Amino acid sequence: MEEDGQLRSVLFLMTYLLMKRRRDINDANNQRRNEIQRRIRHRQYFFQRQRRMIMMMLAGGIRSNARIRTRPWTTTPSTDWWERVVMTEFQPSDWLDKFRMSKETFFYLCEKLRPRLARQDTSFRLALPVEKRVAVALWRLASNIEYRTISTLFGVGKSTVCRCVRDMCHAIVALLSSIYLRPPCEQELEDSAQLFLLNLGFPHCVAAIATLHTAIITPSNNASDYINPAGWLSVMSQVAVNGQGQFWDVCASFPGGTDPADILQNSSLWATGAEGRLSPAKPPIFMGKPLKYVLLGDTCYPLQSWLLKAYPEERGRRGSHTSLTKQQQLFNQRLTSALRVPQEALLRLRARWQCLSKRNDCGLDVVPTMILACCILHNVCESHGDAFMAEWQEEVAAAESPHPIHKPVLSNSVDESHAEEVRQLFCDYFEQLNA
Known part of the structure; x- marks a missing residue:
């Protein structure tokens, strides 16, 4: 019995050693196989990297040596459309039509944005020049066409187009706001008052x-808040x-269903006007009295000593208007005429940058910055004297949705106590003018 037990132990030990040996051999084979596969992957990676570098060098040589002119720019391949056609063949009318600004203003903008938009070349790809990044973004803002179309036109990826738009809008707001979107100085206030008086008689x-109002896609949260009085988002x-x-001054990014009076009271413009900072330290004389400069607004805003609006015309039971005095009617006529200034400015803004007139497919995190950037670009173009083409305005009028009309503020609780006295001074002025 003892011999059988010893033999059984020896057999068990031998079986264990054989199984361990086989397992060790299998592990060694697996490690060797994994090492071979790893080396193959590394070799393929380096071969692909070397091939990409060679192709980049060849492409650079082709671009630098290409001098053959082909058909007009509308049918030119996208690989050299920007470098050869836009930069050498575009006429002044082409720059204005496609980029909404003159060639001189375009390069001025590129130089201003260069500190934020310049990128370094890497081992895998050449960085886009600042001029091309700005052109891609301007094309998107001006036309509001798909990223895919712009990608094919400029020979860049769709993600690159999206990144160019975001980067340029943020760069414009960061670098140009202090120049083209800032509180006015005393001389600018006086000049603006002269223009309102000479051109509009106010x-x-x-x-x-x-x-x-800028049309947007349906947001993921609180979509009902973005429905404006006209019924669209x-x-x-x-x-x-x-x-x-x-x-x-521009205050952007409020839901379309917000009351304009609430936006005003929560904006920096409200504090600026209430504190009298839209007028010189020594108020100018008006109708024999020192009076700070005023702003004009629609009936949806509250009446303030620094913000005037028209006298309300409420309908009676039978649909007739409540009677206004001749003074009040004349004041309303002059104020309505003066309000053409912001209406025409917004029309030119939407016509020049059609991303604000058509539905904007960007996310809500981008749209406010895009609106600010377009307003700044509008000021840049206007201050540089760039032409405005009438056909842009016709395109906007044909494509836009009906503009929302906000309800007037009928309650006097939000009006300033002595604001009616200021409005009466203007009524007296217009009456004396017509006497």
Whole structure:
């Protein structure tokens, strides 16, 4: 019995050793196989990297040596459309039509944005020049066409087009706001007041405020808040426009269903006007009294000593209007005429940058920055004297949705106590003028 037990132990030990040996051999084979596969993958990676570098070098040589002219730019391959056609064959009308600005303004913009948009070349790809990045973004803002179309046109990826638009909009807001979208100085206030008086016959006014609605895709959260009074989804912005038709203040990114009076009271413009900072330290004289400059607004805004609006015309039971005095009617006529300034400025803005007139497919994190960037670009083009083409305005009028009309503020609880006295001074002025 003892011998059988010893034999059984020996057999068990031998079986265990054989199984362990086989397992060790299998593990060694697996490690050897994994090592071979790893080396093959590394070799393939380096071969592909070397091939890409050679192709980049060849492509660079082809671009630098190509001098053959082909058919007009509309049928030129996208690989050299920008370098050869736009930079050498575009006429002044082409720059204005496609980029919404003159060639001189385009390169001025590139130089201003270069500190934020310049990129370094890498081992795998050449960085896009600043000029091409700006051109891609301007094409998107001006036309609002798909990223895919712009990608094919400029020979870049769709993600690159998206990145160019985001980067340029942020760069414009960061670098150009302090130059083209800032509070006016005393001389600018005086000049704007002169323009309102000479062109529109409204004295002592430096700016007018209005609202801009930009159509958007359905947001993921609180979509009902973005339905404006016209029934479509939008983001609403508040703008202040001076006598030259340029923007002095822009407050963007509010849901389309927000009351304009709430936007005004929560904006920096409200504090600026209430504190009298839209007028010189020594108020100018109007109708024999020192009076700070005023702004003009629609009936949806509250009446303030620095913000005037028209006298309300409420309908009676039978649909007739409540009677206004001749003074009040004349005041309403002059104010309505002066409010054409912000309306025309917004029309030119939407016509020049059609991403604001058509439905904007960008996310809500991008749209406010895009609106600010377009307002700044509008000021850049206007201050540089770039032409405005009438056909842009016709395109917008044909494609836009009906503009929302906001309800007037009928309650006097939000009006300033002595604001009616200021409005009466203007009524007296217009009555004396017509006497």
